Amino acid sequence: MKKLFLFFIAFNAMIANAQTDSLIGFTATSSKNEISTEQKFDANLSAENIGRNIKTLSLKPHNLGSAADKENAEYILKLYKSFGWDAKIETFKVLFPTPKTRVLEMTEPTSYKALLKEPALKEDSTSAEDGQLPTYNAFSADGDVTAELVFVNYGLPSDYEQLAKMGIDVKGKIVIAKYGRSWRGIKPKVAQEHGAIGCIIYSDPKDDGYYQGDVYPEGAFKNEYGVQRGSVMDMVIYPGDPLTPGIGATEDAKRLTQSEATNLIKIPVLPISYHDAAPLLQALDGPVAPADWRGALPFTYHVGPGKTKVHLQLAFNWNMVECNDVIATIKGSQLPDEWVVRGNHYDAWVNGAADPISGQASMLEEAKSIGNLVKNGWQPKRTLVYCSWDGEEPGLLGSTEWLETHIAELQQKAVIYINSDGNGRGFLGAGGSHALENFVQQVAEDVTDPQTKTSVYNRLMASEVVNASTNKAKQEILDGHGWKLDALGSGSDFSSFLQHAGLTTLDFGYGGEDDGGEYHSIYDSYYDFTHFKDPGFKYGVTLSQTAGRTVLRMADADILPFDFRNLYKTINSYVKELMEMAQQMKENTEMENKLLAQNDYTLAADPAKTFVAPKPKDEVPYLDFSPLQNAMDAFKKAADSLAIVWKNQMSSSANHDQLNELLYRSEQQLLTQTGLPRRGWYRHNIYAPGFYTGYGVKTLPGIREAIEQRNWAEAQQQIIVTADVVNHFATYLSQAASTK
Ligand SMILES: [Zn+2]
Numbered sequence: 001m002k003k004l005f006l007f008f009i010a011f012n013a014m015i016a017n018a019q020t021d022s023l024i025g026f027t028a029t030s031s032k033n034e035i036s037t038e039q040k041f042d043a044n045l046s047a048e049n050i051g052r053n054i055k056t057l058s059l060k061p062h063n064l065g066s067a068a069d070k071e072n073a074e075y076i077l078k079l080y081k082s083f084g085w086d087a088k089i090e091t092f093k094v095l096f097p098t099p100k101t102r103v104l105e106m107t108e109p110t111s112y113k114a115l116l117k118e119p120a121l122k123e124d125s126t127s128a129e130d131g132q133l134p135t136y137n138a139f140s141a142d143g144d145v146t147a148e149l150v151f152v153n154y155g156l157p158s159d160y161e162q163l164a165k166m167g168i169d170v171k172g173k174i175v176i177a178k179y180g181r182s183w184r185g186i187k188p189k190v191a192q193e194h195g196a197i198g199c200i201i202y203s204d205p206k207d208d209g210y211y212q213g214d215v216y217p218e219g220a221f222k223n224e225y226g227v228q229r230g231s232v233m234d235m236v237i238y239p240g241d242p243l244t245p246g247i248g249a250t251e252d253a254k255r256l257t258q259s260e261a262t263n264l265i266k267i268p269v270l271p272i273s274y275h276d277a278a279p280l281l282q283a284l285d286g287p288v289a290p291a292d293w294r295g296a297l298p299f300t301y302h303v304g305p306g307k308t309k310v311h312l313q314l315a316f317n318w319n320m321v322e323c324n325d326v327i328a329t330i331k332g333s334q335l336p337d338e339w340v341v342r343g344n345h346y347d348a349w350v351n352g353a354a355d356p357i358s359g360q361a362s363m364l365e366e367a368k369s370i371g372n373l374v375k376n377g378w379q380p381k382r383t384l385v386y387c388s389w390d391g392e393e394p395g396l397l398g399s400t401e402w403l404e405t406h407i408a409e410l411q412q413k414a415v416i417y418i419n420s421d422g423n424g425r426g427f428l429g430a431g432g433s434h435a436l437e438n439f440v441q442q443v444a445e446d447v448t449d450p451q452t453k454t455s456v457y458n459r460l461m462a463s464e465v466v467n468a469s470t471n472k473a474k475q476e477i478l479d480g481h482g483w484k485l486d487a488l489g490s491g492s493d494f495s496s497f498l499q500h501a502g503l504t505t506l507d508f509g510y511g512g513e514d515d516g517g518e519y520h521s522i523y524d525s526y527y528d529f530t531h532f533k534d535p536g537f538k539y540g541v542t543l544s545q546t547a548g549r550t551v552l553r554m555a556d557a558d559i560l561p562f563d564f565r566n567l568y569k570t571i572n573s574y575v576k577e578l579m580e581m582a583q584q585m586k587e588n589t590e591m592e593n594k595l596l597a598q599n600d601y602t603l604a605a606d607p608a609k610t611f612v613a614p615k616p617k618d619e620v621p622y623l624d625f626s627p628l629q630n631a632m633d634a635f636k637k638a639a640d641s642l643a644i645v646w647k648n649q650m651s652s653s654a655n656h657d658q659l660n661e662l663l664y665r666s667e668q669q670l671l672t673q674t675g676l677p678r679r680g681w682y683r684h685n686i687y688a689p690g691f692y693t694g695y696g697v698k699t700l701p702g703i704r705e706a707i708e709q710r711n712w713a714e715a716q717q718q719i720i721v722t723a724d725v726v727n728h729f730a731t732y733l734s735q736a737a738s739t740k
Pocket of ligand 1: 355356421
């Protein structure tokens with residue numbers, strides 16, 4: 001920490017000198033120019049202007065397909081043009097269901113009809129706007145079901161294992177699950193796999209409500225009526241328009257029928273508030289819920305099933321709607337066929353001041369400031385492409401359809417895709433391609449935290465060192481090994497760029513000090529944002545500085561700032577993790593089977609309660625990781641020699657075009673043609689959203705998920721697949737290292 005702090009003082013004292021020869025990927029002269037460009041870029045960023053755009057763009061509810069959403073697209077288009085960008089709207093046709101009928105009622109033992117409504121609040125003027133989408137889960141199935149109710153905790157596979165031990169089966173039942181611990185779409189999917197015929201998801205006050213802090217509008221947390229809308233499309237199969245997987249949803253695209261789409265849930269799903277959930281949960285009988293299942297409602301939680309029956313009736317308008325992406329470009333002066341792509345969505349579930357308008361307003365501020373640089377004679381070396389995406393909320397529709405339409409050109413030309421989404425007060429969150437780890441660290445060292453005036457890097461490291469759980473971990477951070485890019489799963493528009501097309505990707509956002517329960521509710525408003533998320537819009541500017549610097553440096557770098565030694569270290573840590581995980585599973589399985597054979601679980605259980613001992617598990621065989629370990633050795637050698645070549649080229653005046661192209665097209669070498677098992681749209685072999693976590697990432701997903709699912713043959717086969725990918729990648733890097 002001390003070292004970092006000294007670096008910061010030195011940086012501040014000698015901003016014009018000490019830094020000039022040190023931007024990664026820049027010669028001393030071009031580095032000096034770049035820093036001067038960045039100072040001009042910063043000078044044109046305005047918190048007030050970001051605030052104005054947040055207010056304007058979040059004034060009306062503007063979900064995909066609404067008139068207000070189209071108005072926002074036109075407004076954004078006009079802004080880009082006024083900044084001097086070449087801008088246009090690119091329109092796709094996508095499937096987007098909105099609710100026609102929503103009924104949820106308890107029919108036995110007493111009756112209760114759910115309100116399914118968030119009330120307007122006098123404090124929050126936009127909460128009373130017309131045009132709000134009702135509370136619902138997009139891509140729920142139509143359905144009219146009545147059945148006994150079962151409480152399934154968070155609705156994860158492990159919760160159903162627990163239910164099985166309690167002798168409870170959800171077949172033919174309706175389940176009620178808490179929001180949290182997984183992406184929401186996983187809950188109905190797992191319920192459906194277990195034979196449930198309907199799924200209700202609610203926000204428990206323990207996770208998202210009064211247990212956390214004061215509720216809205218006095219505080220930021222969810223009040224009793226707040227509901228989290230959201231998509232339950234099975235995005236881990238493929239995101240984007242369900243009817244056009246793998247191709248752009250243009251007017252004349254060849255479409256699947258709805259029943260052919262493999263990412264649509266088959267049972268009705270509805271999100272509700274804790275006000276509506278309480279009577280249902282309170283009426284449940286059956287066993288008392290396990291201790292770690294219980295929430296913060298004022299009664300004893302039971303699991304059911306029993307006398308409690310509910311009726312769930314949902315019907316939707318399955319409309320085809322326009323999805324309008326706003327695409328703005330500034331042509332590069334020297335390398336027009338190398339593109340730096342930047343994106344953030346603008347569609348919201350309702351007003352969406354935080355999600356996504358805060359990020360959109362920061363991105364527009366970057367575009368304004370870059371436009372200003374161009375008006376004053378500066379030009380980027382590479383082409384800039386700024387994308388304001390539509391239709392992110394229902395399932396990454398706008399970004400995925402654009403990517404799928406232009407994939408060939410993007411794989412040829414895109415140097416990087418830089419994403420953001422909602423933004424708030426607090427710490428830098430940064431994820432993406434690990435070959436850019438050093439580069440992003442340097443960007444973070446050069447951006448000042450608006451609250452503490454240290455760099456956002458120092459602030460993040462301070463938080464990490466304080467919160468690290470062991471002294472060993474703390475010491476590692478103090479020794480300068482704390483900075484890590486997060487691996488990306490899903491949940492925002494980067495997904496198709498990284499996981500389908502294999503483009504180098506980064507994702508940025510600030511947060512952690514922006515309390516809130518407003519997510520996807522009518523209370524994600526300008527009032528909420530200015531009181532609880534980023535008062536004064538200071539972190540709006542910080543995000544512009546972070547993403548903007550990344551854009552400018554990638555656009556102007558003499559040699560692109562890739563360092564594959566970081567990628568090697570990261571992947572190697574994943575390999576070790578998987579080897580340990582397999583070993584741990586082996587030991588756990590042996591022990592559990594032994595205890596089962598001795599009848600210990602049954603003897604330890606309370607005989608007055610139902611206990612069904614689980615079946616013994618199949619033994620875990622030794623997996624042979626050696627092909628992958630050998631491939632990793634080859635990777636290390638290639639990454640080391642490329643790093644030397646990279647450094648030598650930095651000090652030579654030779655043309656770097658060939659090396660640059662090899663560098664930025666490297667990520668594509670990590671794809672496989674066939675993709676992941678049972679979900680071929682996901683072709684990246686290193687990062688994917690988890691099949692049973694959703695947004696949460698699974699690294700080395702082919703191997704990891706096979707082990708988790710105890711599919712040993714597939715695990716062994718995926719080790720070979722991954723070893724082939726890594727060997728291919730090593731060969732590719734060696735070729736790049738032979739560039740003259
Ligand atoms: Zn968003």
